[in-house]
Amino acid sequence: MTIAAIQKLFREKRLKVTPQRCAIYNMMIHTQSHPTAEEIISHVKQALPMISLNTVYYTLNVFETAGLIMSINNTHTRYDTNLEPHHHLICVSCRKIEDVFDDALNQLHLSQKSDFEIRGYRVEFYGHCLNCQKPGTSIRRNKRLAITHL
Amino acid sequence: MTIAAIQKLFREKRLKVTPQRCAIYNMMIHTQSHPTAEEIISHVKQALPMISLNTVYYTLNVFETAGLIMSINNTHTRYDTNLEPHHHLICVSCRKIEDVFDDALNQLHLSQKSDFEIRGYRVEFYGHCLNCQKPGTSIRRNKRLAITHL
DNA sequence: GCAGTAAATAGTAATTATTACTAAATTGAG
DNA sequence: CTCAATTTAGTAATAATTACTATTTACTGC
Numbered sequence: 001m002t003i004a005a006i007q008k009l010f011r012e013k014r015l016k017v018t019p020q021r022c023a024i025y026n027m028m029i030h031t032q033s034h035p036t037a038e039e040i041i042s043h044v045k046q047a048l049p050m051i052s053l054n055t056v057y058y059t060l061n062v063f064e065t066a067g068l069i070m071s072i073n074n075t076h077t078r079y080d081t082n083l084e085p086h087h088h089l090i091c092v093s094c095r096k097i098e099d100v101f102d103d104a105l106n107q108l109h110l111s112q113k114s115d116f117e118i119r120g121y122r123v124e125f126y127g128h129c130l131n132c133q134k135p136g137t138s139i140r141r142n143k144r145l146a147i148t149h150l
Numbered sequence: 151m152t153i154a155a156i157q158k159l160f161r162e163k164r165l166k167v168t169p170q171r172c173a174i175y176n177m178m179i180h181t182q183s184h185p186t187a188e189e190i191i192s193h194v195k196q197a198l199p200m201i202s203l204n205t206v207y208y209t210l211n212v213f214e215t216a217g218l219i220m221s222i223n224n225t226h227t228r229y230d231t232n233l234e235p236h237h238h239l240i241c242v243s244c245r246k247i248e249d250v251f252d253d254a255l256n257q258l259h260l261s262q263k264s265d266f267e268i269r270g271y272r273v274e275f276y277g278h279c280l281n282c283q284k285p286g287t288s289i290r291r292n293k294r295l296a297i298t299h300l
Numbered sequence: 301g302c303a304g305t306a307a308a309t310a311g312t313a314a315t316t317a318t319t320a321c322t323a324a325a326t327t328g329a330g
Numbered sequence: 331c332t333c334a335a336t337t338t339a340g341t342a343a344t345a346a347t348t349a350c351t352a353t354t355t356a357c358t359g360c
Contacts, residue, residue: 016307016356025231034228034238034247037346052310057347059308060229069231077221077317078184079210081175088184089266097184102261108273111252116239118277123258127268166327166336187317202339207318209337227346 001029013066023047024059028069087122091129100125151179163216173197174209178219237272241279250275 006025010017023044028035035043041056063069078097085106089098105123156175160167173194178185185193191206213219228247235256239248255273 018308028229028231034230036228055309069229071227071229078186079178079219079221080184081178081219089264100260104261105258108255110250111254114239115280116275116277117283118275121273121275123271123273125266125268125271127266130265133267168337205338
């Protein structure tokens with residue numbers, strides 16, 4: 001993907017075209033890793049030494065809102081005493097977590113071989129809990145759990 | 151589960167029986183939510199006002215290591231430009247993330263109905279990447295990605 | 301091309317979850 | 331009951347992320 005194509009993409013998404021945004025997006029599509037904000041800034045600083053971490057976070061949020069990227073994270077570690085195999089329903093609005101018991105989900109496997117020595121997996125369903133479905137009841141704006149890719 | 155049963159459980163796991171541990175575990179098995187450390191301490195403080203957040207984290211770590219609980223979290227938000235439906239392989243040692251493309255995983259659904267309005271889901275496989283499988287190569291001790299339940 | 305406006309940037313500071321360190325207290329083994 | 335090892339709780343440190351804000355920049359309509 002060329003710089004011109006990136007600019008075109010931004011315009012289509014009604015995002016202002018800035019050198020910082022181009023550099024960040026360009027770096028991200030040319031890496032196979034899933035970079036953190038720190039990793040992004042350390043690469044982008046080679047071209048734009050003055051860029052701030054703040055701008056990186058702001059830009060990533062803009063990209064995610066625009067549906068250009070997704071983020072992989074939950075803050076707040078939550079602890080669960082239930083050790084039966086099960087998975088989770090997570091409310092993207094209030095962060096409430098409910099258990100899901102579903103035999104089919106407990107028997108997933110990869111169809112291809114992988115270099116990883118896999119020890120387990122988790123399935124997390126994202127959505128709105130009963131309470132947060134009522135209009136105006138959204139307890140918490142939560143950028144980080146945005147699920148624009150889903 | 152009674153307090154006596156909790157004490158018996160701790161002894162079986164060779165954990166010292168302390169009022170703090172009993173209170174924390176007792177609170178956790180009597181809630182359907184997946185509490186955060188903050189939520190745990192605010193409940194437990196009613197019985198043990200002097201308890202410190204430090205002790206809560208230490209105790210949760212002890213419980214997780216003993217296989218009594220599991221934690222749900224990743225720190226460090228990672229960003230991904232690939233918006234094709236896909237899932238992730240996460241190395242619990244060095245935190246490296248790889249993409250998984252597997253049609254079967256893209257068609258999961260819940261067998262029961264739920265109150266949640268589900269918008270999407272993620273599958274995360276945990277294990278050791280090729281590099282971290284070599285003995286002595288474990289880059290980072292990482293308590294938080296412990297996967298004792300898997 | 302240019303002026304005006306709204307948004308973006310890059311600082312600095314604040315916040316928040318978690319971890320580190322440590323002296324004093326407590327638990328369990330003998 | 332004694333003693334050693336662990337646990338506790340306090341203070342401080344860390345680290346990721348967000349808030350605030352003055353200045354700069356990019357796009358819109360002329």
